[in-house]
Amino acid sequence: MELQVETVSDPDLCLLEVAARVLRLHFIKPRAPAEEADRFLDVGGRDALRRIRTMTYESATGVWGKLAWWHNHIWSSEETWLRTAAIWEIRFGKTVNFSSIADWDRWITHVASTAQSEPDEDDAMVIQYADYRLKALIPFAVSIPLAMVARWTGRRSLLRPMNGLQRLLLWASIYPSFMKPYQHYAYLRGFEKKHQYAQDIRNSVGLDSENNLI
Structure with a gap:
């Protein structure tokens, strides 16, 4: 994948990705x-982070901005987000000076x-999200006998909604496999000051500009 190659080739993005995996x-x-x-x-952090x-x-x-946020x-x-935020603030809150x-x-x-x-067994840089595929495949499997009944009975009022539902569930099960690897690396490229954040990490662990130990 082109974005994956670009991430590995960019010292700043590569360091941020490695840091995320180390965390x-x-x-x-x-x-x-x-x-x-x-x-x-439990002592108030949940409410603060949720806000x-x-x-x-x-x-x-x-609408598009909120859809992008959701996606x-x-x-x-x-x-997981709340726990990640808590761990980051407890352990590394002063490591990176985020600008926004x-x-x-x-x-x-x-x-x-x-x-x-x-991580994928064959390629550690490939991200797998099997749980999302499973969540869509289970209702898709359940819908199959219902769709068969709709076809056998010839009830168009039931057949069309079932066909639409099955297409939606099938697409939902396929979507993560194709979109998530792209989203994972594209999202990483959206930082306003990626070099500054990567440099903050370098300074904290003692790395040079090419991420080699000093």
């Missing part, structure tokens, strides 16, 4: 950091989406 593997998936995040959320999340949605301009946030649950709430939300959303994904 997923060492801070979001393990139990101890997750429990720390849960304690933070920020709602604010980013409300600041999206027009970029559906790849992780709200709970929009960029902060983009980073948290990207990390949360990465956290709720599973």
Whole structure:
């Protein structure tokens, strides 16, 4: 994929992507950091972070802006997003100086989406979201006998809605496989100041401009 190649070739984007995967593997998936995040959320952090999340949605301009917000946030649950935000603020809140709430939300959303994904066995840079396909395939499978009954009985009032529903569910099961890899890397490119954020990470861990240890 072209965007994937561009991400790997760009030192800033590559570092941000690697950082998201490191966070997923060492801070979001393990139990101890997750429990720390849960304690933070339980003492008021949940409401505060949820207000920020709602604010980013409300600041999206027009119908298309809100649809874009929804499309970029559906790849992780709200709970994963909240826990990711909590872990980031607890452990790394002062590491990167985000220039806007929009960029902060983009980073948290990207990390949360990465956290709720599973790398492909053959290519670690390919993102898999099998749970979304399964959620659409199950109702699609359930709809098959209903569609067969509609065809056998010849009831057009039932047949047409079932055909439409089946097409929608089939498309919903196929859509993540094609769109998510594109969205994953395209969304990463949308930062206002990606170089600044990557440089903040370099400074915190001791890397040069090509991401080599100093």
